[in-house]
Amino acid sequence: MTITPVTPVIKKTDLLGFTLPQLQQWLVERGEAAFRGKQIYNWIYQRLAADFATMTNLPQALRSRLEAEASIGPGIVRSEQHSKDDRTRKILLELSDGKLIESVLMLYPPLGESSARATVCVSSQAGCAFGCTFCATGQMGFDRHLSAGEIVAQVLYFARELRAAPWVAAGLPGSRPIDHITNIVLMGMGEPLHNYDNVLQALRILNSAEGFNLGARHMTVSTVGLVPAILKLSQEPLQVN
Ligand code: SF4
Incomplete structure (x- = not known):
């Protein structure tokens, strides 16, 4: 019998559910700098970015991490x-x-x-x-x-x-x-x-x-x-x- 490895499905965190302090706390809990929260908030609510790839003032590693672990709204x-x-x-x-x-x-x-x-x-x-x-x-x-x-x-x-x-x-x-x-x-x-x-x-x-x-x-x-x-x-x- 062959066993097919199961890839765990990571439930993404919807960033639209966070106030700015909550977003900053979420980032800090993941070892990221709190000031990134303001940058992300600015992208989402003022520049109306719909995906993380466009957030060019964030380091590529953080953008990739956000793509893997978070979403900007459902649906x-x-x-x-x-x-x-x-x-x-x-x-x-x-x-x-x-x-x-x-x-x-x-x-x-x-x-x-x-x-x-x-x-x-x-x-x-x-x-x-x-x-x-x-x-x-x-x-x-x-x-x-x-x-x-x-x-x-x-x-x-x-x-x-x-x-x-x-x-x-x-x-x-x-x-x-x-x-x-x-x-x-x-x-x-x-x-x-x-x-x-x-x-x-x-x-x-x-x-x-x-x-x-x-x-x-x-x-x-x-x-x-x-x-x-x-x-x-x-x-x-x-x-x-
Ligand atoms: S049934 Fe319709 S009108 Fe009544 S509270 Fe619900 S959504 Fe509003």
């Missing part, structure tokens, strides 16, 4: 649909365990004094436990909570897309193209306050001044009304809507 985009006027874009994202979730980018042209807006409607769970009768997700039942990294990944996907191809409102000649995400709403699949800790972690990561730097007032958590969680959220230093 594969299985489909993307744009509305005819291109103001709404919906993606179907497959997570690492095969679960499917939806995220939507909504683009609003400038109106009067206000500039154009790009809002991502983010999912916080695969399925939902609340079963609201008007909602398709509610009819699916609850599958699982999304990790903070899986929540952040949805925003970064559309941020990269807009950076690569800024959107200009059709029929409004002279209006400035928009090339970044201005708002997020936790209003996709799932009840965000049922996944309180991961949602809050994702909001902290997206709010980080060293990272994506999205203002708390540009983040909205939509809930069916989980009163204890609403009260808890209102006590957090991060004052989201």
